[in-house]
Amino acid sequence: MAILLGSIADDYTGASDLANTLTKNGLRTVQTVGIPDPSLALPDVDAVVVSLKIRSVPAADAVTAATSAEQWLRLRGASHVLYKICSTFDSTDAGNIGPVTEALSQAAGGGIVLVTPAFPETGRTVYLGHLFVGGQPLNESPLKDHPLNPMHDADLVRVLTRQSHGAVGLIDLTAIAAGPCAVKARLEALRAAGVTAAIADAIFEQDLETLGEIALETPVSTGASGLGLGLARALVRSGRISSGGTAPADVIRPVGGLSAIVAGSCSKATLRQLEVAERSMPVLRLDPERLLAGPDEIAAAISWAGDRIAAGPIVVAASAAPETVARLQSLYGRDASGHAIETATSIIAAELVARGVRRLVVAGGETSGAAVDRLAIPAFLIGPEIAAGVPVLRTVGNAQGDMLLALKSGNFGGEDFFAAALAMMH
Numbered sequence: 001m002a003i004l005l006g007s008i009a010d011d012y013t014g015a016s017d018l019a020n021t022l023t024k025n026g027l028r029t030v031q032t033v034g035i036p037d038p039s040l041a042l043p044d045v046d047a048v049v050v051s052l053k054i055r056s057v058p059a060a061d062a063v064t065a066a067t068s069a070e071q072w073l074r075l076r077g078a079s080h081v082l083y084k085i086c087s088t089f090d091s092t093d094a095g096n097i098g099p100v101t102e103a104l105s106q107a108a109g110g111g112i113v114l115v116t117p118a119f120p121e122t123g124r125t126v127y128l129g130h131l132f133v134g135g136q137p138l139n140e141s142p143l144k145d146h147p148l149n150p151m152h153d154a155d156l157v158r159v160l161t162r163q164s165h166g167a168v169g170l171i172d173l174t175a176i177a178a179g180p181c182a183v184k185a186r187l188e189a190l191r192a193a194g195v196t197a198a199i200a201d202a203i204f205e206q207d208l209e210t211l212g213e214i215a216l217e218t219p220v221s222t223g224a225s226g227l228g229l230g231l232a233r234a235l236v237r238s239g240r241i242s243s244g245g246t247a248p249a250d251v252i253r254p255v256g257g258l259s260a261i262v263a264g265s266c267s268k269a270t271l272r273q274l275e276v277a278e279r280s281m282p283v284l285r286l287d288p289e290r291l292l293a294g295p296d297e298i299a300a301a302i303s304w305a306g307d308r309i310a311a312g313p314i315v316v317a318a319s320a321a322p323e324t325v326a327r328l329q330s331l332y333g334r335d336a337s338g339h340a341i342e343t344a345t346s347i348i349a350a351e352l353v354a355r356g357v358r359r360l361v362v363a364g365g366e367t368s369g370a371a372v373d374r375l376a377i378p379a380f381l382i383g384p385e386i387a388a389g390v391p392v393l394r395t396v397g398n399a400q401g402d403m404l405l406a407l408k409s410g411n412f413g414g415e416d417f418f419a420a421a422l423a424m425m426h
């Protein structure tokens with residue numbers, strides 16, 4: 001299998017978001033969970049997205065995992081590797097976007113890396129290096145209250161500088177609007193001045209097409225689905241993509257079994273989606289303090305689900321509003337409480353699958369990562385899109401047989417997302 005585009009995603013929902021964008025823009029794509037075992041039979045594809053769970057781990061661990069994935073992708077022919085980060089730049093000052101970008105660049109011989117989290121389809125735009133989420137600057141958006149990576153600075157040149165050894169520059173919209181030659185000239189000028197990473201503005205898809213064309217001439221880039229769109233369209237324009245691949249309709253052929261939703265995302269969109277789900281299906285709100293106190297709350301949740309699941313889909317949610325999350329974190333610590341709740345929701349997801357669930361929706365990047373790891377799913381094919389950034393996924397090589405999943409990024413999806421997802425999974 002020779003691939004044209006490789007990507008390393010820092011979480012599993014982000015990986016499925018990118019894989020969806022690459023598929024929609026003409027690349028045959030598979031999403032692997034970590035570096036796949038050599039025995040796993042993967043289809044012939046143009047792009048591989050390796051999902052890692054490294055968004056909130058110490059930077060040195062993220063670098064080790066990402067550079068191993070990069071070697072695996074290069075050995076399979078990838079001439080360009082995109083480090084897929086969150087469109088809201090989720091990270092802390094000790095975060096890993098800078099360190100991983102620098103490590104991937106060094107592994108590819110150095111040079112300057114284009115960086116942009118813009119994803120206009122979901123309202124993420126970058127202007128003069130400042131990230132906007134919908135109409136709000138990042139630091140005023142709901143991301144200021146994120147449970148693991150609260151974002152307090154919208155100036156990405158500043159944010160990335162705090163995480164980087166090298167200098168960070170800006171390619172502003174004026175250069176981008178002037179087209180690929182102007183971007184190339186600006187990138188070269190920054191490189192000559194010793195800059196190793198350049199935040200790029202982008203507001204419209206056309207900006208990302210320009211950036212994708214220039215990024216493809218370099219070995220590494222860092223960004224979200226918008227840059228994926230630019231890279232995919234540039235590859236298609238280059239004529240190097242063969243047609244074919246698994247049709248989306250085939251990816252969602254029925255798997256049967258029961259269906260369930262597990263939520264650990266505390267994002268504003270997920271909280272609203274849970275409220276709406278409560279009108280049409282049984283929803284169990286877990287008690288986070290009891291989850292942290294011991295296994296009883298998990299056992300109670302599994303028993304609650306067992307009594308209802310044969311009659312239709314159910315929802316189990318740890319999600320809570322920012323004040324409740326903050327209170328728990330002040331008692332138990334941010335990482336410890338997040339990790340304990342992810343472990344609990346992953347055990348519940350696995351128990352539901354053991355009881356016959358074959359169609360599973362998981363809300364939240366960390367939550368999805370923990371659940372998919374516990375289920376030991378090796379890879380996914382990409383089906384049709386449920387909402388911007390969220391496709392239906394079909395497992396590849398799964399020990400429990402074929403399953404359909406949707407891994408929903410916290411802030412993605414309309415308010416009826418859960419019902420909409422299940423309506424596409426049979």
Ligand SMILES: Nc1ncnc2c1ncn2[C@@H]1O[C@H](COP(=O)(O)OP(=O)(O)OP(=O)(O)O)[C@@H](O)[C@H]1O
Pocket residue numbers: 011013014146147148264265266267270288318319320324325328329337338339340341342363364365366367368408409410411
């Ligand atoms: N009630 C709660 N109190 C404190 N932390 C919680 C609670 N419920 C869930 N969590 C933790 O909050 C974190 C939510 O992160 P997760 O990545 O799953 O969602 P998200 O950030 O909304 O999604 P994404 O990363 O895709 O945008 C997880 O670590 C989860 O375990």
Ligand SMILES: O=C(O)[C@@H](O)C(=O)CO
Pocket residue numbers: 011013014015017018085086087088119224225365389409410
């Ligand atoms: O880019 C995004 O916003 C998402 O794909 C994501 O990474 C959220 O976890």
